[in-house]
Amino acid sequence: MNHNLIKTVDYLRIRIGWRLDLASKSGAAIPLLPDLDYEESTFFTHFLAQSGLNELELLFLLLALAPHLQPGFFDAIIREHLPDGGDFPEFGGVRGSNHRGLLPTGETALFVLAGNDLEKRLALYDLFSPDHFFARERILSLEDVKTGEPRLSGRLILDPDYVELFTTGRVSAPALSMNFPAQRIRTDMEWTDLVLPVPTFTQIRDIEHWIQHYDTLRTDWKMGQRLKPGYRVLFYGPPGTGKTLTATLLGKYTNRDVYRVDLSLVVSKYIGETEKNLANLFDKAHAKNWILFFDEADALFGKRTETRDAHDRYANQEVAFLLQKIEEFDGLVILASNLKSNIDPAFARRFQAMIHFPLPNAAERLLLWQKCLPPSARLAPELPMEQLAGRYELSGAAILNIIQFCALRALSxxxxxxxxxxxVEGIRLEFQKEGKLV
Known part of the structure; x- marks a missing residue:
């Protein structure tokens, strides 16, 4: 039970009532914030202890959270303390399209925290600054308003992840959609399952080193002003050679989630929607230290052709915007392509590293056959593994497909x-996919 969350919301209710009474009467004593027991183990108490919010910041946060807990929270308080009703513009607030209750705005926050005292109100404008902790960590924001309307008439928006964390103690991975064109990818495999040439592995280790030591390099070694934000790397090579698995393992071993961006969802037919959705994706990735993985990146970053119509112009604008977000992203971005030559040289210059994932040689294929074969299965004695590895040029993914195909037939x-x-049939089917003959 989240007793501290309940206590603080009750305090917010009392504090709003006090402010409303003060606006219509005078001389009321300011209510005191109750003591919070930080020994209670919830994400809410952990967040309060780690963030060091002062009382006004805590109230500001609670104002945005309250409608998610009780839809009629603000309406009930107003009815109790202003029984005669009437218009009260100082309180602010708007109605949503689906939500029937009052939703707080920046004006609501200023009124509850400072009343009509102009000096105190101006002092609170820092709460809405992009440099404030709430904005930097994507916790709280103000909704954009129509041109000409006061900025603080925008709704207070609490990031849905924090709503879920404060109320349930967990965060669900965002679902792949037009509004969020990425999906988390994971693996149960280990680095030892990956078979790559030594030069490729060495370059991958360099990426690990960047993830582990970038903050030290930027701050303790004072190179932040000289270094471009983030790290951009191209993985190139034939399908099935371990590009996606490598990206996933980098996340697994550095405790970072990896999100694969679905390029088919990136370009929207609605002008402006692509930019908005990409901005949301990169902002969230920055706040959560995600690794972003763009598979088949040449679909967007390939060599450009001349612009023939309005659709081409908008597509080029969206690609340019995506490239800008990638360059600004202060994290790891991995782009994967089958061929290095498919990538426009103008994009290629922006990579810190380009790592080749070649088809495995005979020795590497033998190792892949050995690693992929289930411990409880064995090859027919007349088919030595060395012969398979030496004769058939296959990728790691193809070898795994063949063993799965054969294992299912054996089980049957x-x-x-x-x-x-x-x-032999499994090998033939894999070659057939690539238009080859056995």
């Missing part, structure tokens, strides 16, 4: 032996 026959005929 209630045996643990992968038959020669099944292995």
């Amino acid at each position: 026959r209630k045996t643990d032996v992968l038959a020669t005929a099944d292995v």
Whole structure:
């Protein structure tokens, strides 16, 4: 039970009532913030202890949270303390399109925290600054308003992740959609499952070092002003050679979530929507230290052609905006392509590293056959693994597909032996996908 959250919301109710009474009467004593027991183990108490919010910042946060807890929170207080009703513009607030209750605005926050005292109100404008903790960490923001209307008439918007954290103690991964064109990718595999040439592995370790030591380099070694934000790397090579798995393992071993951006959802037919959705994605990725992975990146970052119509112009604008966000992103961005030559040289110059993922050689293929073969299965004795590795040029993903195909057939026959005929058929099917003959 989140007793401290309940106590602080009750205090907010009393504080708003006090402010409303003060506006119509005089001489009321300011209510005191109750003591909060930080020994209670909830994300809310952890957040308060770590962030060091003062009382006004706490109230500001609670104002944005209250409608998520009780839809009629503000309406009930107003009815109790202003029973005669009437218009009260000082309180601010707007009605939503679906939500029936009053939603707080920046004006609501200023009234509750400072009343009509202009000096105190001006002192609180820092709460809405982009440099404030709330804005920097994407916790609280003000909704944009129509041109000509006061900025503080915009709604207070509490990031949905924090609403979920304060109320349930967890955060659900955002779902892939037109509004959020990315999906989290994970793996149960380990670095030891990845088979790559030594030069490729060495460059991958360099990325790990950047993730682990970038903050030290930027701050303690005072190189922040000289370094461009973030790290951009291109993975290139044939399909199935480990590009996606490597990106996922980098996240797994550096405790960062990896989100694969769906390029088919990036370009929207609605002008302006692409920019808004991408800005939201990169802002969230920055706040949460995500790794962003763009698979088949040449679909967007390939060599540009001349502009023929309005659609081409908008597409080029959206690509330019995406490139700008990638350059501004203070984190790791990985782009993957089958061919390095597919990437426009103007984009290629912006990468800190370009890492080649070649098809495995015979020794590497042998290792892949050995790693992919289930411990409870075995190849038919007339089909030595060395022969398979030396004869057939296959990627790691193709070898895994073949073993899965053969293992399922073996299970259907209630045996643990992968038959020669099944292995040959599996290889033929993999070559067929690539338009090759066995």
